[in-house]
Amino acid sequence: MTLSVPVRxxxxxxxxxxxxxxALILLACVPAIAQVExxxxxxxxxxxxxxxxxxxxxxxxxxxxxxxxSARIAVFDNDGTLWAEQPLYFQFVFMLDQLKAAAPxxxxxxxxPAFRALATHDQKAIAALGEKPLLQxxxxxxxxxxxxxxxxxxxxxxxxxxxxxxxxxxxxLVYLPMQELLRYLREHGFKTFIVSxxxxxxxxxxxxxxxxxxxxxxxxxxxxxRFELQNGQPVLxxxxxxxxLDDGPGKPVGIYRAIGQQPIFAFGNSDGDWQMLQxxxxxxxxxxxxxxxxxxxxxEFAYDRKSRVxxxxxxxxxxxxxxxxxxxxxxxxxRVFSFQ
Amino acid sequence: MTLSVPVRxxxxxxxxxxxxxxALILLACVPAIAQVExxxxxxxxxxxxxxxxxxxxxxxxxxxxxxxxSARIAVFDNDGTLWAEQPLYFQFVFMLDQLKAAAPxxxxxxxxPAFRALATHDQKAIAALGEKPLLQxxxxxxxxxxxxxxxxxxxxxxxxxxxxxxxxxxxxLVYLPMQELLRYLREHGFKTFIVSxxxxxxxxxxxxxxxxxxxxxxxxxxxxxRFELQNGQPVLxxxxxxxxLDDGPGKPVGIYRAIGQQPIFAFGNSDGDWQMLQxxxxxxxxxxxxxxxxxxxxxEFAYDRKSRVxxxxxxxxxxxxxxxxxxxxxxxxxRVFSFQ
Numbered sequence: 001m002t003l004s005v006p007v008r009x010x011x012x013x014x015x016x017x018x019x020x021x022x023a024l025i026l027l028a029c030v031p032a033i034a035q036v037e038x039x040x041x042x043x044x045x046x047x048x049x050x051x052x053x054x055x056x057x058x059x060x061x062x063x064x065x066x067x068x069x070s071a072r073i074a075v076f077d078n079d080g081t082l083w084a085e086q087p088l089y090f091q092f093v094f095m096l097d098q099l100k101a102a103a104p105x106x107x108x109x110x111x112x113p114a115f116r117a118l119a120t121h122d123q124k125a126i127a128a129l130g131e132k133p134l135l136q137x138x139x140x141x142x143x144x145x146x147x148x149x150x151x152x153x154x155x156x157x158x159x160x161x162x163x164x165x166x167x168x169x170x171x172x173l174v175y176l177p178m179q180e181l182l183r184y185l186r187e188h189g190f191k192t193f194i195v196s197x198x199x200x201x202x203x204x205x206x207x208x209x210x211x212x213x214x215x216x217x218x219x220x221x222x223x224x225x226r227f228e229l230q231n232g233q234p235v236l237x238x239x240x241x242x243x244x245l246d247d248g249p250g251k252p253v254g255i256y257r258a259i260g261q262q263p264i265f266a267f268g269n270s271d272g273d274w275q276m277l278q279x280x281x282x283x284x285x286x287x288x289x290x291x292x293x294x295x296x297x298x299x300e301f302a303y304d305r306k307s308r309v310x311x312x313x314x315x316x317x318x319x320x321x322x323x324x325x326x327x328x329x330x331x332x333x334x335r336v337f338s339f340q
Numbered sequence: 341m342t343l344s345v346p347v348r349x350x351x352x353x354x355x356x357x358x359x360x361x362x363a364l365i366l367l368a369c370v371p372a373i374a375q376v377e378x379x380x381x382x383x384x385x386x387x388x389x390x391x392x393x394x395x396x397x398x399x400x401x402x403x404x405x406x407x408x409x410s411a412r413i414a415v416f417d418n419d420g421t422l423w424a425e426q427p428l429y430f431q432f433v434f435m436l437d438q439l440k441a442a443a444p445x446x447x448x449x450x451x452x453p454a455f456r457a458l459a460t461h462d463q464k465a466i467a468a469l470g471e472k473p474l475l476q477x478x479x480x481x482x483x484x485x486x487x488x489x490x491x492x493x494x495x496x497x498x499x500x501x502x503x504x505x506x507x508x509x510x511x512x513l514v515y516l517p518m519q520e521l522l523r524y525l526r527e528h529g530f531k532t533f534i535v536s537x538x539x540x541x542x543x544x545x546x547x548x549x550x551x552x553x554x555x556x557x558x559x560x561x562x563x564x565x566r567f568e569l570q571n572g573q574p575v576l577x578x579x580x581x582x583x584x585l586d587d588g589p590g591k592p593v594g595i596y597r598a599i600g601q602q603p604i605f606a607f608g609n610s611d612g613d614w615q616m617l618q619x620x621x622x623x624x625x626x627x628x629x630x631x632x633x634x635x636x637x638x639x640e641f642a643y644d645r646k647s648r649v650x651x652x653x654x655x656x657x658x659x660x661x662x663x664x665x666x667x668x669x670x671x672x673x674x675r676v677f678s679f680q
Contacts, residue, residue, distance in 0.1 A: 070548070070554065147596060191556070193556075200597065200600060204600045208410070214410065215599065215600030215601050216531070216533075216556070216557070216598065216599045216600055216601070217556070218600065222597055225593050225596060225597075226589070226593070227589035227590075227592045227593060227615050227619070229618075233622060234592065234615065234618045234619045234621075234622045235622075236592060236593060236596055243583075243584075244583075249566070249567035250567075252567045252574065252576060253565050253566070253567060253576060256487060256565060256576055257540065257562055257565075258556065258598060259555065259556045260540060260544045260555030260556055260558065261555050261556070275567050275574070278569075278574045279567070279574045281574075282573060282574045282575075
């Protein structure tokens with residue numbers, strides 16, 4: 001009968017204690033925090049200034065633009081925005097390697113024009129075929145595998161494959177300034193998400209270590225899977241079916257499905273991110289829209305309007321017209337990769 | 341040139357300070373925390389004991405069953421597990437109301453057998469038709485709406501509709517013991533997710549307030565949407581297409597897509613959760629599997645093997661055979677709803 005009284009008092013005591021101690025922490029640690037330089041790989045300039053200003057703007061309590069932490073949703077494209085994407089999307093390289101490995105089990109592919117074009121590196125034929133037959137073929141290569149086996153094949157590939165220009169594992173090619181930006185946003189109460197045309201399976205094994213982004217905050221392209229019991233063991237089996245393409249107009253749909261809130265901060269680098277940026281820009285309240293412009297042929301790659309991979313054309317015009325933040329890689333970043 | 345030295349020192353100072361203060365908090369607050377009763381709406385007994393034991397087991401550092409917080413993923417069905425589902429899934433009631441409201445704009449429905457069965461409450465005809473034509477009709481009712489307008493219609497309905505037995509808003513019918521359990525898990529470093537046959541749109545407007553579960557941690561059934569510019573404004577428009585049914589064998593698929601990690605803790609209440617429980621039980625390491633058994637006709641509803649809604653039959657046999665935790669609502673919960 002009297003149990004509820006001590007319980008309530010204890011709860012109150014606990015809360016008061018926590019509040020008091022939190023206040024102590026703030027008092028004791030604030031001067032130290034203020035001295036730590038934010039975003040050290042970003043040069044002083046327009047892009048860094050815009051980021052820091054926006055974050056201060058939406059995180060200062062009691063000001064008109066203040067946004068609650070629960071609504072501080074930040075979304076990032078992956079290929080070309082958080083890590084490199086040249087000379088070919090890294091996942092595409094992986095899929096081609098898979099295709100080669102699976103070819104002996106598929107003699108019928110010899111007659112498949114998509115396979116022949118890929119096997120002979122016939123760029124003209126590849127371009128003429130378009131995306132669809134290539135995708136269908138690539139999906140077939142992994143069809144019937146369990147998700148666990150597929151995951152293993154990705155981890156093995158990532159551990160052994162090397163980038164042709166840098167001769168390093170692909171996961172070394174994440175942009176240091178963007179890693180800093182992700183951490184900076186989280187330190188200011190943001191939730192950070194990837195929203196990528198790449199598939200969820202390909203990003204999740206390394207995104208937490210590389211970016212601090214947990215698997216459930218990785219939104220991407222989805223291949224069909226089916227639940228089955230194999231020898232009494234529940235497994236998910238991959239189907240030769242692209243269920244959701246998280247690219248271009250698919251990105252706002254992916255955000256709606258997987259996040260369910262309008263982000264206030266978005267970063268991309270190509271026309272495949274344009275609709276995402278438009279979607280995030282829509283609605284009222286402060287918004288940050290950013291594009292990484294690849295201008296550094298020496299430290300990384302230089303490409304934009306005419307590129308076969310990561311083409312940036314319409315989104316760049318729109319960014320310039322609307323005053324979105326365009327990062328000039330060469331001038332805005334004093335380091336690109338952590339190994340440089 | 342010397343900038344890096346003060347920056348590093350400041351960072352070290354900040355870290356040491358945070359560690360020191362965190363230790364202080366622990367020292368100061370632990371006695372108070374220990375006195376707070378956990379799960380007050382749960383009677384002492386097997387179910388509560390099993391939960392508390394499991395949580396202690398996986399959260400005690402330095403013991404063999406310890407699991408890192410990042411892998412403490414807990415998934416919950418919604419209908420019948422976190423809130424009531426009788427006499428009819430609440431979302432189904434909403435959809436029927438939507439259908440009635442849309443009927444004047446769809447004179448062609450008069451000839452539709454599914455519409456006629458629903459409009460005349462012809463249970464026999466409804467059962468004979470099966471799910472598919474009913475679902476197709478319900479999808480048509482909201483097709484063409486923007487996601488924002490659809491969200492508004494859900495919020496309006498939730499604010500005005502009343503449950504036939506309790507004469508209260510449907511969102512009052514969340515189970516207090518499960519709210520406590522969700523909080524308890526999060527206090528022990530778990531990430532909590534809903535994995536429901538209900539649609540994401542129907543749960544997200546109220547799940548954070550009711551359960552402390554943010555929109556991006558609500559996994560559910562997905563209706564197709566398409567990105568469009570309407571008068572230059574980006575919107576998502578609903579399509580008459582069920583894209584993903586997050587029920588039965590769909591639940592493990594939903595977990596794989598949206599969470600990307602094997603949960604270690606799962607709660608359901610019906611055969612629609614069976615595959616999810618099997619999926620979570622698979623693999624190595626400690627696992628908690630729970631079922632809510634509706635045994636309380638007075639405070640809630642009593643139903644299981646023969647129920648039209650929330651049928652619990654095969655999963656109950658499996659739970660008994662495998663020693664999963666079955667919550668006997670009547671005996672394990674001293675309160676069901678917070679208003680009781």
